[in-house]
Amino acid sequence: MNIIVCMKQVPAKDAPLRLDQSSVWIKEADISFETNEPDTFALEEGLRLKEKFSGELTVISLGPERVKQTIKEALAKGADRGIHVLDDQFYQLDPLGMAVELAAAVTRGKCDLVLTGLQSDDHGFAQVGVILAELLGLPHATIIKQIEVLAGPSGGAGGIKLKRELEGGWFQWVELPMPALLTIQSGINKPRYATLKGIMAAKKKEILTLSRADLGVRLTATQKVERIYVPTKSKKTEMIQGSAREAAARLVEKLKHEARVI
């Protein structure tokens, strides 16, 4: 089973964000980045399927030079090769633009399954996976919590049975033929750590870099981010200062006499 996992690199969860001069993105210079968490679950799911059914796992990441780190980490965990879609202007792309570039990279190889996280922690579009499926002509399912591979008539993999998460504690089983694209929900598995052996092995693995020009894609924007900004508070928050003990005492005072909730 050949698998492609699309992974994004995003600002670290506690990174202090400051807007850059363009006002449509953040200053990247002084913050740290990490792999988009839902994508780490997608990678783990891909690695488990590859180990069970054998095949090759390719990781694709779109973004500037820094996203090579995300690819390297995936290679160290067991991915076989990486494709870096090098695009310094990635932040200006709309969901369609991102999917068009990824689709051009995906079609460079053969695959039975394309996996990605359900959404990213930076743009938060929650669209790129679904659009990618449409561009590739693949059936898809989203927010997946379990994957079972069904036996085909000849004994090989026939299709997949999937547990989709719905809202309000509901789930649904659905079946799809392969090849297919799935977006993976966080918590589906326990992502592994890279081993020292894996890190050493990763150094020999190939990372193919493709620019927008290499991909030969034509992009037509469907939407434009005019500006991003820190939202003005709709609620007045009273920040309580002091040492832990002082702050705790002040808070209890307020909860008791001001809010009257204890």
Next chain:
Amino acid sequence: MADGILVVAEQRQGNLNKVSWETLVAAQQLAAAVGRKLGVAVMGKGVGAIAEEFAGKKLDEVLLVEHDLLADYTPDGYTLALQQVLQQTSPYLVLMPHTYQVREFLPKLATSTGRGVIGDCIGYRKDGNQLVFVRQMFQGKTNADVTFAGDPPYFATFQAGAFRVDQLAGGTGKASVRSLSVSLDASQIRTRPLELFQEAKQAVDLSQAEVIVAVGRGIKAAENLPLVQKLAELLGGEVAASRPICDEGWLPLDRQIGSSGQTVAPKLYLALGISGAIQHVVGMKGSRTIVAINKDPNAPIFEVADYGIVGDLFEIVPALTEEIQKAKA
């Protein structure tokens, strides 16, 4: 309906997803702001009663789209049906709630017609003749003003809670319900939908709790949970958590607050070590008094909090427990 605003209501097995009313509120306000007609499409099988319910609201027309192959939702079925609805109605703007179901088919539908979706919007405004949609980025740390490019139809979805159902305008009479026929063939539908189920019955109904002490990633390890449990016990409240804590299995899934868990509105909500990603906030922002304790002064949880303390929860929570003990003594 040509060049109008079209809302696509969401239902499952004939039960309307109530968030559709919020989308209608947004659409009523938008239609008035831009001076366009407003229609609602109800899709499925045997969903005439839902269409009638919409017909009593302030809008111009209800479209009833029924087909055997729409009885169960599938991305292919919904996309193919809506492509035909769009051809027959030529709307300017199509609005839907930002639900898990819409997230699954709408980007596909839009792409298949060469268009885009501005998703998960929290509001809109009119700048001259241009509609500007506001959505969040970076887990709610920033907002973004987004405009459409290219030709209509445009597609946008609104986040649950972005508009209030109590602002829904009733109709003066009954709007007409028009049936639209669509042709679908079973061979076009690649997804085979199977049973719907609930994992385990919800053992705790957090929506009834008066006090909730919720914990997030900041708790670092399952071993540290007693710290929070002790505080909850003292306040006579329930322990709850953000998604990552339940994903780790540190607390059961039925204690999860947020878009994929429970929605609560207690008298007092303590958010300990919770950054306040939008998926969590939608489940608790209606709480009467919200206290946030977090080491990151920029955490979005402080946006919705009434009281905030920036600091280490491992220092503040024990101190807080002690102070409450004193206050209760």
